[in-house]
Amino acid sequence: MVNYQKPETAIWTGRKSGQQLYLHEKVQCIDLNESSLDSNAKSFALLGYACNEGVKRNLGRIGAFDGPDVIRTQLGKMPNHLGSETKLLDIGSVQCLQEDMEAAQEDLSEKVKLILQSKALPVLLGGGHDMAYAHYNGIKKYLGKNTPIGIINFDAHFDLRSTENGNNSGTPFYQIAEDCKKDNAPFHYLCLGIRKDANDKVLFQTARDLGVSYIENIVFSMNEFKKVTRTLLDFIKKVDHIYVTIDLDGFSSAYAPGVSAPSPMGFTPKMVLETLKLIIGSNKMISIDIAEMNPKYDIDNHTAKLAASLIHFVLDAKNYSNQLW
Numbered sequence: 001m002v003n004y005q006k007p008e009t010a011i012w013t014g015r016k017s018g019q020q021l022y023l024h025e026k027v028q029c030i031d032l033n034e035s036s037l038d039s040n041a042k043s044f045a046l047l048g049y050a051c052n053e054g055v056k057r058n059l060g061r062i063g064a065f066d067g068p069d070v071i072r073t074q075l076g077k078m079p080n081h082l083g084s085e086t087k088l089l090d091i092g093s094v095q096c097l098q099e100d101m102e103a104a105q106e107d108l109s110e111k112v113k114l115i116l117q118s119k120a121l122p123v124l125l126g127g128g129h130d131m132a133y134a135h136y137n138g139i140k141k142y143l144g145k146n147t148p149i150g151i152i153n154f155d156a157h158f159d160l161r162s163t164e165n166g167n168n169s170g171t172p173f174y175q176i177a178e179d180c181k182k183d184n185a186p187f188h189y190l191c192l193g194i195r196k197d198a199n200d201k202v203l204f205q206t207a208r209d210l211g212v213s214y215i216e217n218i219v220f221s222m223n224e225f226k227k228v229t230r231t232l233l234d235f236i237k238k239v240d241h242i243y244v245t246i247d248l249d250g251f252s253s254a255y256a257p258g259v260s261a262p263s264p265m266g267f268t269p270k271m272v273l274e275t276l277k278l279i280i281g282s283n284k285m286i287s288i289d290i291a292e293m294n295p296k297y298d299i300d301n302h303t304a305k306l307a308a309s310l311i312h313f314v315l316d317a318k319n320y321s322n323q324l325w
């Protein structure tokens with residue numbers, strides 16, 4: 001069973017300026033049961049994936065169901081630097097109920113297609129990383145199955161577990177790879193921040209078998225930025241469309257304690273921002289999400305604020321990319 005949760009205006013609060021100085025004053029809440037999505041190419045549409053089920057099936061720590069709303073809460077308090085022609089829409093959340101993750105994924109993918117048809121940039125808020133399978137499928141529904149989609153995943157984990165025990169938060173990219181085989185389509189997947197101490201030999205072998213490009217966390221740092229840039233640009237030039245997914249558990253737990261599987265030696269926010277500049281600068285990013293926000297383990301909202309800052313950066317970068325770098 002799946003539930004569409006219309007956007008809650010009460011979440012969007014903060015300082016009041018009366019002149020849209022803050023994002024809670026800028027955001028427009030759209031209830032998809034009552035109105036259609038009227039947007040344009042300069043706009044952004046926030047969509048939540050409230051789902052614990054994939055993490056639970058993957059034996060992780062429960063809590064990601066409430067991830068989307070804590071990110072919204074922090075984002076609303078941040079300053080608005082968007083022009084008046086740019087819309088920031090909140091179209092609510094897809095909630096996974098009664099363990100029916102597959103139904104939630106199907107619904108999410110339909111809503112991603114809807115956002116892309118409206119020309120806005122989808123910005124998805126999770127929720128377990130099983131969101132990626134749904135997100136990718138929404139992009140695929142929009143582009144058609146013969147258009148290659150490059151996936152760039154900032155993550156400590158490959159999430160390439162086989163589905164022999166069912167689908168979960170550790171299987172989304174394996175599921176995509178399997179679908180690509182069926183469609184006779186290439187699988188373009190780049191993982192940034194992979195931890196050797198958090199992925200077993202089978203996962204590394206699966207990555208090799210599937211031709212996955214990856215950079216380990218010890219290399220994914222500003223000290224090695226030239227090397228990272230080469231790998232990234234090589235990947236970007238192979239595709240016309242890039243789906244970006246940021247799993248918060250790839251950040252060092254010093255920055256992101258509020259996740260199911262924390263990374264003491266993960267990457268830094270600076271590294272992700274510098275990499276995002278290159279991706280956004282390519283003008284190929286079609287959609288983006290932030291996954292694995294788990295408020296139950298957060299400390300003083302550090303992780304929720306980090307997630308909101310990442311989105312704030314993307315809103316700014318998409319609007320003013322030529323002034324940022």
Ligand SMILES: N=CN[C@@H](CCC(=O)O)C(=O)O
Nearest residue numbers: 058060129157159169170261
């Ligand atoms: N989406 C997360 N996936 C990780 C979780 C690892 C863990 O629970 O320690 C994985 O399956 O590898």
Ligand SMILES: [Mn+2]
Nearest residue numbers: 129155159247
């Ligand atoms: Mn992940």
Ligand SMILES: [Mn+2]
Nearest residue numbers: 156157247249
């Ligand atoms: Mn992860």
